[in-house]
Amino acid sequence: MTDVLSSPHLNETEIAALIYTVGLDRDLERRAYSHLAICAECTRLIGTLRDADRDMSSLLSSLDVPAPSQSADSIIRAAQRQKNGFAFSRRRAAAVVGFVIVAGTTAAAAIPSTPLHRLLLKVLGSSGGFNVDSRSTPRTPEPQPVSPAVSLPAKPGAALEVSFSGSSAGGTLDVHIIDQDQVSLSSPSAGAIYRVSANRIAVEQTTPATFQLTVPRSLHELRVRVGTAVVFERRPAVPGTADSFTIQLTRPNASR
């Protein structure tokens, strides 16, 4: 903290404290007032700035109109209507997609000239049944689906990839850097499925949305993908930059 008595005048932080956060830092204020007692220039400046702040408050209040008379009940009803509508439409969409897949596959397999039909004949004909060779492809465990907000520990120096997919992948990702070894990802909107594996969070979106991501300052690298495109790739906490920033979840070649 600057010693306000030994410096010629108050600095901006000290002046701001006397105007905007009165009462929050008693020590700073006591020292600042000691300086004001002997410095007419700073006293004048503080007076002018306080007047300017009051004037601005008054001017801004001239823009105001009465707030609409709204009740929490009407908001809750609207939220429930919206939620029910969303859940219904999602279930209906899933049912339609499921029906189309089953019907399409069945139809394709039933037509003798289709590749699917030939494949079925080949597989069934050669082995007398389906035979899956588990040695042919080493399997990476699929990330497991988890709840709509995820949180996981991160080792210092680790890398993290957050991948957004789905036909409606998009929106924004607000990144906040914290001084804890914990990664968390959440969104106010409910239309996303999260899957977590080591150092990776996969998000499947049904609609563009805003996400909040908190990452440890110690994170070595953050990579954000939208589909196959990498939209962000660097150490998130760079000295001299803000601890919060926003990443647009837009594919580089996407047209709007």
Next chain:
Amino acid sequence: MNVRSRDETDETPPAFEESFRRLFDAQYASLFRYLQRLTGEPDAAEDLAQEVFVRLYQRGSLPDDVRGWMATVAHNLLRDEKRTGKRRLQLIQAHPLDLERTSVVAADEKVLGEERRRQVRAALDRLSDRDRRMLLLRQEGYSYREIAHVVGVSETSVGTLLLRATALFNTAYKGKKS
């Protein structure tokens, strides 16, 4: 395998609903005022404020920094709308407020008031988006920490940025006035 969201599975806990109602009563007018000053459009501010509270209710729990969360969501909604040019759906039937809004201004002050509002609006428009939001959040009593979180600057720089934004606003207003 799919995961059902809590929206589909959980009943809203009574404690949350009570907290939500208290928060709504305490913060709705402030959020509306902030958005109305920010956008200059009472109808848009009303829609946005409602949508923010709808999303907060659907979230099912109150975030730690609830005012910061609300301001951030509101700003994201506003940005999305500006980007897509899409008209918001009217979630709740609007109250017939237009007459009430105009009637609060006394007739003899109306002309002067309109001119001053136009100048104040023009001065606000001259500021950067960040400065504008900082000034308006500060007017609603947001702390340095909350402002820093919403706007994306460090907490220690908020005071200095507010001082400079205030100076820019006053200069812009005086410039418009003269």
